[in-house]
Amino acid sequence: MPNESEFIRVIKESEGIIFKIAILYAADRDDQKDLYQEIVYQLWRSFDSFRNESKISTWIYRIALNTSITHLRKEKKRGPQVGIDETVINRFDPDDTLLEERLTQFYDQVRKLNTIEKGIVLLHLEGKNYEEIAAITGFTATNVGTRLSRIKDKLRSQLKS
Amino acid sequence: MELDEMKTLWTEMSAKLEGQKKLTDKMIMMMTQERYQRKLSKIRTPELISTVVCFIIVVLILFSLNKFETPYLLACAITSATILSVLPVLSVWAIRQVSRVDIRAGNYKDVLVEYARAKRRLLSVQKLSFYLSFVLLVVALPVAVRMTGGKTTHIESGTWLWYVPLGFLFFTVFARWVYRGYVKITIQLENLLREIEEQ
Numbered sequence: 001m002p003n004e005s006e007f008i009r010v011i012k013e014s015e016g017i018i019f020k021i022a023i024l025y026a027a028d029r030d031d032q033k034d035l036y037q038e039i040v041y042q043l044w045r046s047f048d049s050f051r052n053e054s055k056i057s058t059w060i061y062r063i064a065l066n067t068s069i070t071h072l073r074k075e076k077k078r079g080p081q082v083g084i085d086e087t088v089i090n091r092f093d094p095d096d097t098l099l100e101e102r103l104t105q106f107y108d109q110v111r112k113l114n115t116i117e118k119g120i121v122l123l124h125l126e127g128k129n130y131e132e133i134a135a136i137t138g139f140t141a142t143n144v145g146t147r148l149s150r151i152k153d154k155l156r157s158q159l160k161s
Numbered sequence: 162m163e164l165d166e167m168k169t170l171w172t173e174m175s176a177k178l179e180g181q182k183k184l185t186d187k188m189i190m191m192m193t194q195e196r197y198q199r200k201l202s203k204i205r206t207p208e209l210i211s212t213v214v215c216f217i218i219v220v221l222i223l224f225s226l227n228k229f230e231t232p233y234l235l236a237c238a239i240t241s242a243t244i245l246s247v248l249p250v251l252s253v254w255a256i257r258q259v260s261r262v263d264i265r266a267g268n269y270k271d272v273l274v275e276y277a278r279a280k281r282r283l284l285s286v287q288k289l290s291f292y293l294s295f296v297l298l299v300v301a302l303p304v305a306v307r308m309t310g311g312k313t314t315h316i317e318s319g320t321w322l323w324y325v326p327l328g329f330l331f332f333t334v335f336a337r338w339v340y341r342g343y344v345k346i347t348i349q350l351e352n353l354l355r356e357i358e359e360q
Contacts, residue, residue, distance in 0.1 A: 008186050016178035040189065041196035046265045066264035066272040099177075102170055106162055116356055119269050121164070125171040138268030152164045159162070 007047050011040060014060050017126075021061075024110055024122055025068035035071050042067045054135065061126075061136045065119050109158055117151050124148060208256065212249035219245045225308050234307055237300040244297045248290050255279075255286040274357055277350045284347055291339060298328045 011018075022036040043063055050059050110118060116137075123133045130141040139147065162170070222242045229235040258279040264272055302324060 004190065008189050011189050012182065012184055015182070015184045016175060019178060020175070037192045037196055040192045042264060044193040049265055062268060063264060065269050066267075069269070069272050069276050070259075070262050070264060096177075099170075099173065102162075103174065106167055106170055109162055110167075114353060114356065115273060116270075116353070121167075124164075125168055126175075136269060138270030148164075155162070155164055155167075 003047075007044060010047075010056060010060070011043065014057070017057070017060060018064060020126075021064045021068055021122065023107065024118060025071070027111065035068060038071055039064045039067045058132065058136055061123065061128075065122075065136065069115060109155060112158060113151065113154070117147065117154070120144060120147055121151055208249070208253055212253060215245040215249045221308065222304065228307055229304070234303055238304045238307075240300045241297060241304050244293050244300075248293060251286050252290060255283040259283050270357055274354065277354050277357075281347065281350050284343055284350075288343055291336070295332050295336075298332070299325070 018036055018039050022032045022039065026032040026035045043060065046063050050056065110121060113121060119137055120133060120139075123136060128136070130144045133139075133144045134141040137144070219242045222238050222245075226235070226238065229238045259276070262272060262276045262279055266272075267275070
């Protein structure tokens, strides 16, 4: 069993990361809540295996992104989540309409990217450098650079079409 | 929206999120406990029910082998029993392969490759199941009629007239729909695997 107080501290520190990954990888609210909960659960399951060989944030990104790949949509049909509050996913106040509109446009664009591109873009937006993205994704730093450049082109062409 | 603009928006959103702390200790532990309980009690009911039903039918066929006097009926019975034994095992195995991808073992790329391969295997098994179901549709009828005490001559006259054309029509329509879905997902998976290997 993981150290409960240590685990809670880590999750509280990373709740923003989990939220951002959940909204980018799942399309609707129910799915986002389900993915959010699944990520927290997988982090709890894997917590004892964290070896301090990498930064805790690198480990969190890795587990959360890997969970998002294998997360099944049909999971939500297996019953309501009792442990997750609506406010965990509804983050913005009504006066944030403009921000929400821009975010919706942004999500639409990012969701058109494939799973590899989505992961790389997310880490880039999180301010990770090529080496850090490489450590989390398993691609080489050079390859990450090449892929990011292709993603930029793809986003530009999305705008034109 | 270009990538630089996205980054500005993302930073703005991250700053807002940073100021919000929504999770409580209780909520975090409830999430893990609830999910843990759900995983423990998670029985893949449809797969389990269909597997049990298939195995019951196989046992019934095996116990009725003496009823199938002709080589034709015996061949139908053995083919039905084989399909009914192999299909559920294969399906459950392929589903388990997908759900057992270890997210802790590797990086994003490794997990993506493992998941795509497991999904591809599942698709192949589903495709095979689909074609074998069609064979089953044909061979199971004489077996079922014989087992329920009927004479196979009934099928030669009346039943075939509606059973085979109706079954064939259903499978043709269904096959086209399923095949399109398979092709689409298979192409997506192949593209994904190819792109992972690209440098």
